[in-house]
Amino acid sequence: MTVEAEAEAAIPADPHHIPEGADYITHEHGLKSWLTTVDHKRIGVMYLISILLAFFAGGVFALILRTELLTPGKTIMEADTYNEMFTLHGAIMVFLFIIPSIPAALGNFFLPIMIGAKDVAFPKLNLASLYIYWIGAIFTLIAIVAGHIDTGWTFYTPYSMRGDNSAVWMTIGVFILGFSSILTGLNFIATVHKMRSPGMHWRRLPLFIWGIYATAVIQVLATPVLAITLLLLATEKIVGIGIFDPALGGDPVLFQHFFWFYSHPAVYIMILPGMAIVSEVIACFSRRKVFGYMFIAMSSVALALLGFLVWGHHMFVSGQSEYATMVFSALTFLVAIPSGVKIFNWLATLYQGSISLESPMLYSLAFIALFTIGGLTGLFLGTLSTDIHLHDTYFVVAHFHYVMVGGTVFGFLSGLHYWWPKITGRLYDERWARVAFVLVFIGFNVTFFSQFILGSRGMPRRYYSYLDQFQPLHMTSSGGAYIIGVGFVVMAIMFAKSLKSGAKAGRNPWGSAGYEWPHPHNFAEQPVFTRGPYDYHLATERELFTGTDEEWDAHMAKKGEA
Amino acid sequence: MSTEAHGDSHFLQHHYDTPAQQFNAAKLGMWLFLAQELLFFGGLFVAYGVFRSWYPQAWVVGSHLLDYRMGALNTAVLLLSSFTAVMAVRSAQTGNQKATGNFLLATIALAGVFMVVKYFEYAHKFEVGFLPGSHFAPHGVGLAEIVEAARESGVNGVPYHLRTFFGLYFVMTGVHGLHVLIGMFVMGWMWNRNRKGEFSTRYSTPVEMTALYWHLVDIIWIFLFPLLYLID
Ligand SMILES: [Cu+2]
Numbered sequence: 032m033t034v035e036a037e038a039e040a041a042i043p044a045d046p047h048h049i050p051e052g053a054d055y056i057t058h059e060h061g062l063k064s065w066l067t068t069v070d071h072k073r074i075g076v077m078y079l080i081s082i083l084l085a086f087f088a089g090g091v092f093a094l095i096l097r098t099e100l101l102t103p104g105k106t107i108m109e110a111d112t113y114n115e116m117f118t119l120h121g122a123i124m125v126f127l128f129i130i131p132s133i134p135a136a137l138g139n140f141f142l143p144i145m146i147g148a149k150d151v152a153f154p155k156l157n158l159a160s161l162y163i164y165w166i167g168a169i170f171t172l173i174a175i176v177a178g179h180i181d182t183g184w185t186f187y188t189p190y191s192m193r194g195d196n197s198a199v200w201m202t203i204g205v206f207i208l209g210f211s212s213i214l215t216g217l218n219f220i221a222t223v224h225k226m227r228s229p230g231m232h233w234r235r236l237p238l239f240i241w242g243i244y245a246t247a248v249i250q251v252l253a254t255p256v257l258a259i260t261l262l263l264l265a266t267e268k269i270v271g272i273g274i275f276d277p278a279l280g281g282d283p284v285l286f287q288h289f290f291w292f293y294s295h296p297a298v299y300i301m302i303l304p305g306m307a308i309v310s311e312v313i314a315c316f317s318r319r320k321v322f323g324y325m326f327i328a329m330s331s332v333a334l335a336l337l338g339f340l341v342w343g344h345h346m347f348v349s350g351q352s353e354y355a356t357m358v359f360s361a362l363t364f365l366v367a368i369p370s371g372v373k374i375f376n377w378l379a380t381l382y383q384g385s386i387s388l389e390s391p392m393l394y395s396l397a398f399i400a401l402f403t404i405g406g407l408t409g410l411f412l413g414t415l416s417t418d419i420h421l422h423d424t425y426f427v428v429a430h431f432h433y434v435m436v437g438g439t440v441f442g443f444l445s446g447l448h449y450w451w452p453k454i455t456g457r458l459y460d461e462r463w464a465r466v467a468f469v470l471v472f473i474g475f476n477v478t479f480f481s482q483f484i485l486g487s488r489g490m491p492r493r494y495y496s497y498l499d500q501f502q503p504l505h506m507t508s509s510g511g512a513y514i515i516g517v518g519f520v521v522m523a524i525m526f527a528k529s530l531k532s533g534a535k536a537g538r539n540p541w542g543s544a545g546y547e548w549p550h551p552h553n554f555a556e557q558p559v560f561t562r563g564p565y566d567y568h569l570a571t572e573r574e575l576f577t578g579t580d581e582e583w584d585a586h587m588a589k590k591g592e593a
Numbered sequence: 594m595s596t597e598a599h600g601d602s603h604f605l606q607h608h609y610d611t612p613a614q615q616f617n618a619a620k621l622g623m624w625l626f627l628a629q630e631l632l633f634f635g636g637l638f639v640a641y642g643v644f645r646s647w648y649p650q651a652w653v654v655g656s657h658l659l660d661y662r663m664g665a666l667n668t669a670v671l672l673l674s675s676f677t678a679v680m681a682v683r684s685a686q687t688g689n690q691k692a693t694g695n696f697l698l699a700t701i702a703l704a705g706v707f708m709v710v711k712y713f714e715y716a717h718k719f720e721v722g723f724l725p726g727s728h729f730a731p732h733g734v735g736l737a738e739i740v741e742a743a744r745e746s747g748v749n750g751v752p753y754h755l756r757t758f759f760g761l762y763f764v765m766t767g768v769h770g771l772h773v774l775i776g777m778f779v780m781g782w783m784w785n786r787n788r789k790g791e792f793s794t795r796y797s798t799p800v801e802m803t804a805l806y807w808h809l810v811d812i813i814w815i816f817l818f819p820l821l822y823l824i825d
Contacts, residue, residue: 271727272760
């Protein structure tokens with residue numbers, strides 16, 4: 032063999048090589064080709080399916096809960112079952128759905144494409160993270176099937192020290208899920224730092240990537256603290272080491288400090304990716320360069336860092352020191368600054384933009400409105416005097432649902448609609464997408480706005496029964512939940528129809544200037560970026576063309592004739 | 594991406610452009626992993642600090658109950674193993690396959706010594722009832738040891754939270770010991786890859802990353818040893 036031939040033979044086969052006429056879904060077939068893939072797009076799709084299943088399960092638990100709460104006393108189940116239901120709803124939604132939702136599913140799919148890389152930095156580790164997620168999910172399932180877990184998703188001691196060992200199964204499950212999250216974060220940070228194509232300097236990084244990056248930093252730095260906390264919790268339960276259980280000389284408030292040191296930053300793991308999607312969608316559907324690009328990017332980083340300093344605001348009534356409460360309260364208010372920076376810059380981007388109100392944009396605009404309500408009601412809870420009244424009431428429930436659902440889930444849905452044609456290659460029925468949006472939006476506000484009122488009137492959270500005077504509001508809230516349910520059924524049918532018989536999507540159906548659109552999959556060759564992702568004035572006609580390739584050819588032919 | 598860039602770089606994965614990019618990404622990834630390890634152990638150190646400040650007497654007596662000679666021996670063993678790990682990296686970088694393998698074996702052997710010493714420490718504590726939390730039940734020699742330790746440190750009686758001290762002692766050294774075992778396993782894997790001739794002057798990243806991990810395991814012990822065995 033000649034030196035050249037030897038060198039040729041030594042080049043590893045590119046597992047991403049997709050032959051002409053096929054795409055990342057069709058170029059290989061069979062379950063095995065999926066389970067052994069290292070392609071970030073396929074891994075992203077598998078995450079997407081997994082988290083949607085988790086979302087479905089969590090959603091069903093939510094509807095069961097709201098049905099039980101239609102009347103005071105027993106409606107359809109016993110109090111013990113109810114306690115299990117709200118625990119499962121919370122734990123599944125937080126650990127199996129929201130935390131991996133945007134980063135692991137959409138982030139995996141789009142991060143490498145948007146920075147012009149062939150894949151994430153560590154593709155095998157990426158696949159391992161998915162398997163770890165599945166293993167964690169299995170442990171969580173064991174806890175559901177085998178046990179009786181009714182601690183709420185926070186596993187507070189000493190209550191979680193009583194009863195059978197199902198809390199341990201759940202703890203191990205979440206511990207494992209945590210490592211999936213850490214490894215994904217680690218992978219994404221390395222990818223953003225080391226895999227960017229020429230011309231993709233930090234001031235050109237799409238805002239989606241900035242958000243995912245800031246999220247990844249939290250995932251790597253906060254999640255290990257949850258891991259050690261859960262490890263200590265499980266050890267405490269099995270062996271009784273005397274660290275969290277007061278009966279053994281431990282301190283339950285220490286558990287709360289440990290738990291919230293992770294779980295407050297985790298709130299930013301949940302919301303930053305939502306904000307990141309909104310930044311992309313607002314720019315695309317206003318056809319404008321994002322206003323205050325650097326401010327939006329840096330406010331993500333600021334939120335990630337500030338998020339580590341405010342955990343004590345969950346514990347104002349736990350008996351922690353008064354000085355600590357005052358400091359935590361003051362720091363909590365600081366969070367409003369980067370959040371406000373984002374909101375105002377989005378609004379400024381809309382100003383004088385050429386706005387079109389397609390479904391992704393509707394979800395993003397709803398995000399801005401709902402997140403603003405969720406954020407501002409957070410200030411009521413960060414204020415010491417009002418928190419004493421509102422602590423552990425439905426006001427808290429409404430507040431974090433406005434942030435987690437109105438924020439993260441709406442952001443996720445915005446991204447799912449926006450990128451659906453890119454992921455599946457098909458268009459969906461815009462009319463039904465809007466019907467689903469209207470149902471989910473109205474249902475959401477009916478469900479949770481009534482909970483603000485319930486909470487401010489003193490209805491405690493997690494209660495099985497309540498005073499008669501609360502029943503009208505509880506029924507309203509449950510009614511809203513059913514409307515959300517119908518909205519999601521409509522959306523599911525709409526997407527299923529799109530998969531089955533949707534029209535073939537062009538390369539760039541929204542006419543976005545974003546880097547992820549104009550190429551069929553990843554970039555065929557390593558690109559050199561010469562413009563920013565929101566530079567509509569610099570994008571070529573081909574890049575912004577919304578039709579299919581055939582339509583483009585026809586368009587060019589017509590141009591040639593004229 | 595050109596053919597020349599790959600050359601005989603069969604170690605270069607498809608999605609990287611240059612070996613340097615691949616190496617830098619691996620290094621950053623490893624440092625991020627070490628950062629999360631630090632936060633993981635950080636939780637344990639915080640718990641240690643909190644309980645130490647609340648129950649200083651239990652902590653004083655507790656540290657007297659640990660055998661600092663065993664701890665010191667293990668510290669020396671781990672420091673030496675970090676040296677052999679560095680030498681394994683150096684040998685790999687200079688393409689000395691045989692020395693790389695030997696230094697990896699030496700590191701594994703030293704890690705094994707560490708675990709054996711740990712085993713004897715644990716065995717003694719199990720024997721005399723220095724068990725974590727609710728299982729804490731010193732008897733026989735154990736009681737005598739406590740009396741002696743209390744006398745040495747000027748504490749009256751048996752502090753109740755001695756059980757929490759041993760709870761944390763077992764968790765901290767146990768989690769650390771688990772990291773040692775994982776390190777031994779990974780170094781065995783590296784030894785095998787080295788035997789198959791996968792490393793060269795151009796490519797020794799996995800050995801380097803393994804050594805980084807091993808240094809972290811070492812450093813954590815450097816903190817555990819004085820905190821648990823020495824200070825009172
Ligand atoms: Cu918080």
